Amino acid sequence: MNIQIFGKSKCFDTKKAERYFKERRIPFQSIDLKRYGMSPREFENVLRAVGGIDNLIDWTGKAPEITLMRYMEDTRAKEDHVFEDPTLMKTPIVRNGKQATVGYCPEIWAKWV
Secondary structure (H helix, E strand, C coil): CCEEEEECCCCHHHHHHHHHHHHCCCCEEEEEHHHHCCCHHHHHHHHHHHCCHHHHECCCCCCHHHHHHCCCCCHHHHHHHHHHCHHHECCCEEEECCEEEECCCHHHHHHHC
């Protein structure tokens, strides 16, 4: 099992996800999205695992780009925009190989263990 947690340093759900794996003594790698982002291959794998770009975007965010993306029909343009600005992603993004979740999902992570 190779758990990666992509998150933001000030995100409470990211901290809860890290605590979830620490309490169960499951090793994980924590990656700051603002600082490091995702590689193109990681981004594509996460998109496939979560069911598309609309599930990856944090629609509750206050960035003006999110309001504009609500009306964009071109999914490839949305993907490019989110890849360039990873702060628009909902966090935490937890990866286990080809599987991934967005947000705090302990019921799914329990099945991975």
